[in-house]
Amino acid sequence: MLKYRLSWSFIDGVNLEFQNLMYGESMGIDFKEKAWIVLPGQQGVFCEFTTIAKDYLLKNPLYHKTPILVIGDSGVGKSLFLEAATQIALSYGVSPKSIVRLNCASFTSQIAESEIFGHIKGAFTGATRDKEGIVKVADGGLLILDEIGELSEEVQAKLLIFIEEGRYRRVGSNKLESANLKIIGTTNKTQKSFRPDFWFRFFPIFIPPVHERRLDVLYFIAYKHPDIFCRLTPQHALTLLSYNWPGNVREIERVISLIMLEDSLVSGGQGNSGAGKGMDSNPLCLPSDKRQTLLSFSSLCDFNVKLAGNGFDVNSLNKILLKYGLSIPFPLSLSGDLYDFYKQIKMLINDNLDTLIEECLNKLDDIDYSELNYEQTTQKKTYEFVMLNQANFLANYEQAQGCKCNYYKSIVVWRDSSCVEQLFEKIFLINTMDKIENVGICFDSLCRLFLKNPRAAKDIFSSHEHSIADTCWTSSLERNIFEKFYKKNLVKQALEFVAGVKIATKYECAFNESWEMHVKQMLTDDEFNMIMGGKDVNRMDFELFGLNEDDLLREYYKYLIDKYKTKLKAAEHAGVNYSTFRSKLDSLGFSRRKYERGNK
Known part of the structure; x- marks a missing residue:
């Protein structure tokens, strides 16, 4: 086991830095074992939490003397923060027996007070003996209250008195007792679920959901499942980034499990992803069962169909995106047969792929197309045949386009101190990687092109909402990507697609003004207001008629x-x-x- 020591460094107040003073010859991290990783998108809030917790958990805090409340959606990774707090408390000499974790959603509101503060014999029906509460068990240590928002307002009021005065009464007793402990709570509730005085008594730490840090999805797969990461295609990557991940990290883990299950079926049950012979060369299929997850190619394929239907140059757009590891997938409909599928693709791509298309069609000449009809054959046979052939075709398409279809396979995830930093036992901070960061910049550029918010709570390309930030061009790569967009006339086409009008103005962005200013100069005021505020206008019109x-x-x-x-x-x-x-x-x-x- 690697040894580490945490040291203080105070700069401008209390700026805590955790310094690793001892590494082995190699980190030797096996992420398939139980290990916590701090992804780049949550490093800021994690460092903020550890700074505050380091001070708060002292016997006599210098700055932070109020309990901490970790706030985040379900599955966002709150347990990582609690594990860090536990290790900090242990490093201060707190006994493991005095670190108690209680899930407030695991008992009814009627017995919550008894669980927290205890009761005396005869306090209520079934109270046959005295019982110590959790606050007594954790006296001198740390009390972690998971899902603290599930407590009733009455229990919140009594807990608030205990936090302020350090004294409490057992249920059924008039005797005041005291306990000295630290409290850290977690919740996925909003402020309205709490008493106002109780809410403001805690210091809040907000963990952003995955849809606000979408690039963490790629980092998670890269470090936890590199055998899957190296098989990602640009279509997969854009699908993963544009999805809103309502289940957060838990849903990512479910998707990975479904991919591994599919790999196991393809390999004949010879193990998990990458374990079978030649598994690295097999196409990776994202889950298609919407009962398991809503992640699929469907929204992006529909978006592609709409773009092509409006005369948008999808092929030129994909040529630019592919250089940075992204691509809008073609409409992979299972409702028709493969022959029609390849015919549709041929209409969307350059003539230099005619040979590839003809080869695909020739392979289908000996197939009875009636058997490929989704309505007339078994679901399993059609699904396997269609999905594998389409995935293989897309890989060939990328190669024929001259792009680096091995973009993700070429990213080497080093597991040494240069890319992974150990903060605590089995808690590792993941450093950023240029090639993955470039994917994120390209994704943000694509969203900006179509007036989408890359951190929206909805699936990016299935939502009809538009957003535009009045920000300048801070990234040289983003400016480079947009220069290519302008050169191929894609900016004008994108705004015409979004606004549903033809734009006569030809305007070149000088990158010394914001993107919003440029959009306003290309569109009329009415067109811009229609895009950005159409919903409110429509609602006002409805209200005129009652x-x-x-x-x-x-x-x-x-x-x-x-x-x-x-x-x-x-x-x-x-x-x-x-x-x-x-x-x-x-x-x-x-x-x-x-x-x-x-x-x-």
Whole structure:
């Protein structure tokens, strides 16, 4: 086991630096074992937390004397912060028995007070003996309250008194008892779930969700599953970055598990990803079962179809993106056969790929196309045949385009002190890598081109919302990418696609003004306002007639259900998927019992 020592360094107040004073000859990190990694997108907040925790957990804190509340969505990685706090407390000589972790969601609100503060015999039905509370067990140590937002306001009030005075009463007792301990809480709730005085009694640490640090997805796969990372294609990478990851890190782990399961099936059950012979050369297929995850090529493929339908030069765009490890995938529809698929692709690409296309079509000449129809054959046979052939074709397409289709395979993830820094036992800080950072800059440039927010809470290219930041060009690579966009006339095409109008103005960006200013000069005021504030304008128009948007949508959905009799068919005619349709019905106040027919 590697030994380390944590040292203080005070600069401009309390700027804590953790210094590793001893490494082995090699880090020798095996991330497949239980190990915590601090991804680049969360390093800032992690360093802030450890700085505060280092001071707060002292017997006599110098600056931070209030409990800490770690706030973040479910699956965002709050346990990493708690593990760091635990190791800091242990380094101060706190007994492991005095470090207690309690999940406040694991018991009902009626017994929460008893679990935290204890009770005396006869305090309530079932209290057959005296019981010490968690605060007594953790006296002199650290109490970690997971999901503290699940506590009722009454228990929050009593816990607040204990935090301020250090005294409490057991349930059923009038005797005041005291305990001296540190408290760190976690929650995925918002401020409205807390008493105002209780909320402001904690020092908040906000952990950003994955959709606000999308590049961490690639870093996570690179360091935790390099055998999968090296098989990523530019289409995979853009799909991973544009997805909003509502399950955060837990959903990333689920997707990885599904990929490994698919690899195991392809290799005949010979082990996990990369274990089988020649597995590195097998195409990597992202999960397609939407019951497991909504991650798929679908939204990007639909986006590509819309671009091509509006005359956008997708091929020139992909040529630029491919140099930085990204590419918009082609529409991989399973509803038709492969022959039609390759015919559609041929319409979207250059003539220099005619030979490749003809070779693909010739291989299909001996196949009975009726057997490939998705409606007339077994799902498993069609899925395996279509997906593998399409994945192989896309790999050949990248190679024929002269791009580096081995972009991710060429990224070597070194596991030594130059790329990985050990902060605590089994907690490692991941340093950034230029090639992965370039992918992130390219992704941000693509989002900027189509007026998308790269940190939006929704799937980037399936959302109709637009965003534009009045920021200058801070990255030379981003300026280089946009120079190529301008050279291929892609900026004008993108704004025409977004605005739905033809732009007569030809304007070259000098990069000495913000992107917002440039967009405003290419579009009229009405066109710009329509793009950026269209939803509010429409809602105002509805309210002129005494209706709002929800009222109109409620009447429309009611009409569809009455006409088509089932919610499934109504969802199809409304142009939304079934689960979204049902969720919207619930939010609009539809009775489940009245509209439950036809769901099966």
